[in-house]
Amino acid sequence: MKKLTDAAALLELSRDAGLASILPRVAYRADTEEDVAAALGEAAGEGLPVTPRGAGTGIPTQSVGRGAILLQDRAAAEVRSGQVVCEPGIVKAELNRVLAGSGAWMPVDPSSYASCTVGGMVANNSSGVRTVKYGSTVDYVEGLRVAVVGEGVSAKAAVPVGEGVSLPGKDGRAVSLILENRRLISEDERKVTKNSSGYRLEKVIHDGKADLSKLFAGSEGTLGVVTQAALRTSPKPEGRLLFVVEASIEGLGGAASAFRGLGPSALELVDKSVFRVMGKWDRISKYSRSEDPYLIFCEFDGVGDDPSSRVEEVAESRAASFDPMVLSSGSEIAQAWDARNETLTLAQDIRKGSKVLVPGVEDLVAPPERLGDLVRLLVGEFEKRGLEYIMYGHAGDANLHARPLMDPSGPEGRRAIEGLMEDCFEGVWRLGGSITGEHGDGMLRAKFVERQYPKSYWIMQELKQLYDPRGLLNPGVKVVSA
Numbered sequence: 001m002k003k004l005t006d007a008a009a010l011l012e013l014s015r016d017a018g019l020a021s022i023l024p025r026v027a028y029r030a031d032t033e034e035d036v037a038a039a040l041g042e043a044a045g046e047g048l049p050v051t052p053r054g055a056g057t058g059i060p061t062q063s064v065g066r067g068a069i070l071l072q073d074r075a076a077a078e079v080r081s082g083q084v085v086c087e088p089g090i091v092k093a094e095l096n097r098v099l100a101g102s103g104a105w106m107p108v109d110p111s112s113y114a115s116c117t118v119g120g121m122v123a124n125n126s127s128g129v130r131t132v133k134y135g136s137t138v139d140y141v142e143g144l145r146v147a148v149v150g151e152g153v154s155a156k157a158a159v160p161v162g163e164g165v166s167l168p169g170k171d172g173r174a175v176s177l178i179l180e181n182r183r184l185i186s187e188d189e190r191k192v193t194k195n196s197s198g199y200r201l202e203k204v205i206h207d208g209k210a211d212l213s214k215l216f217a218g219s220e221g222t223l224g225v226v227t228q229a230a231l232r233t234s235p236k237p238e239g240r241l242l243f244v245v246e247a248s249i250e251g252l253g254g255a256a257s258a259f260r261g262l263g264p265s266a267l268e269l270v271d272k273s274v275f276r277v278m279g280k281w282d283r284i285s286k287y288s289r290s291e292d293p294y295l296i297f298c299e300f301d302g303v304g305d306d307p308s309s310r311v312e313e314v315a316e317s318r319a320a321s322f323d324p325m326v327l328s329s330g331s332e333i334a335q336a337w338d339a340r341n342e343t344l345t346l347a348q349d350i351r352k353g354s355k356v357l358v359p360g361v362e363d364l365v366a367p368p369e370r371l372g373d374l375v376r377l378l379v380g381e382f383e384k385r386g387l388e389y390i391m392y393g394h395a396g397d398a399n400l401h402a403r404p405l406m407d408p409s410g411p412e413g414r415r416a417i418e419g420l421m422e423d424c425f426e427g428v429w430r431l432g433g434s435i436t437g438e439h440g441d442g443m444l445r446a447k448f449v450e451r452q453y454p455k456s457y458w459i460m461q462e463l464k465q466l467y468d469p470r471g472l473l474n475p476g477v478k479v480v481s482a
């Protein structure tokens with residue numbers, strides 16, 4: 001294990017993809033599971049908080065901290081039948097390459113897949129463009145190995161419920177707590193297809209099993225450190241077809257709903273204004289036939305060599321009235337997705353003086369059929385404040401990445417951002433949605449989590465107290481101690 005204390009390395013680790021930077025005191029680079037346990041032990045002995053970190057692409061200020069940063073570079077992946085067992089440092093793009101050799105895939109690709117790690121994806125319950133059909137990372141977790149402060153490393157996996165309540169130590173108590181309070185957990189459950197706010201309590205009891213890997217997945221490094229993840233895989237479907245249509249704000253909900261009914265593998269929203277603001281409109285001008293502000297990308301996979309029946313199906317549906325552009329060659333589809341993905345990279349560079357595109361309300365998710373209402377909510381809140389903004393995201397899941405241009409540097413600016421978050425979060429709760437679909441709560445949204453889960457937040461606090469009684473793991477992130 002290496003211990004890093006030099007100023008340059010610590011400065012590098014003081015930033016993630018969020019707004020705040022926090023200088024750590026030390027960083028550990030753990031080479032083995034034993035190193036992870038030893039690092040946790042040493043930090044605990046000194047009373048130092050520990051922040052596990054993958055690639056640091058987290059947005060809501062969650063992979064930075066004032067104590068010790070814990071890095072794991074181990075990146076091996078062992079392909080088995082229907083499963084891949086990964087070390088946490090493997091980058092998702094590399095995992096895809098490893099799996100491609102056997103014709104398998106794990107279909108969750110965050111837009112950051114070229115740099116984000118499996119450890120970070122598991123910890124955030126990350127999602128991607130294909131979540132509309134295939135679900136989020138938590139749905140692929142079949143087992144984890146996790147280091148808990150003071151406990152060493154142990155396996156977390158599904159066991160029959162009866163055995164779950166008798167698991168030794170903290171695990172048995174965690175299963176009992178969740179089992180006894182299932183009603184409260186289900187009453188607080190959001191009516192969404194993806195959710196990264198709070199712990200994924202609703203996933204722990206499933207198919208007659210108690211599965212604590214689903215609790216540690218999505219816990220943002222606040223309960224334990226993931227040292228290994230077994231992820232479900234399946235054969236990669238062959239042949240894709242992509243429809244691109246333009247949509248107005250008013251037409252968005254209807255267009256998305258028509259496409260969603262046909263079972264797409266991706267259903268995305270792109271804001272043309274990003275390209276305009278950056279002077280890069282020509283990059284996608286071939287998709288521009290009107291002043292409508294949005295493009296919808298709708299992909300179907302598994303269409304094989306002859307996609308004609310899928311084209312006909314879309315033509316006969318309500319979606320046909322939106323006059324789609326149909327792409328069927330692999331290179332054309334890749335080009336269109338590149339244009340979509342470029343929005344994210346371009347968006348990071350947009351600034352005007354001290355104003356930047358701030359996160360906060362950048363990951364709201366509503367029940368899929370409320371997409372139009374979510375768009376109206378965000379646009380209404382931005383326009384009321386006279387804010388310029390960009391908006392894109394996962395239309396099929398009604399999960400929008402909207403960022404207004406604001407100045408976060410002074411107290412006045414920070415108050416304004418907080419006010420916007422208040423109003424948008426109240427609005428998304430009224431729609432039955434969640435304050436974050438895939439990016440997580442981090443420090444940015446931690447104080448709002450209790451209001452999203454009025455009946456079950458105390459269970460999250462008890463679980464935090466159970467596994468991390470001294471509050472050493474990622475303090476201030478996700479769940480605030482009672």
Ligand SMILES: Cc1cc2nc3c(=O)[nH]c(=O)nc-3n(C[C@H](O)[C@H](O)[C@H](O)COP(=O)(O)OP(=O)(O)OC[C@H]3O[C@@H](n4cnc5c(N)ncnc54)[C@H](O)[C@@H]3O)c2cc1C
Nearest residue numbers: 054055056057058110111117119120123126127221226438
């Ligand atoms: C341009 C851009 C696009 C993005 N697009 C998407 C997207 O499409 N979908 C999406 O879901 N997210 C997206 N994100 C957010 C982010 O990339 C993902 O959440 C990603 O999975 C984080 O991985 P990471 O390795 O960078 O983790 P980090 O940022 O290093 O860490 C994220 C969280 O996981 C914890 N953590 C990391 N490793 C471990 C571990 N081994 N054990 C326990 N906890 C751990 C950290 O403490 C932190 O709380 C995007 C971010 C950017 C900047």
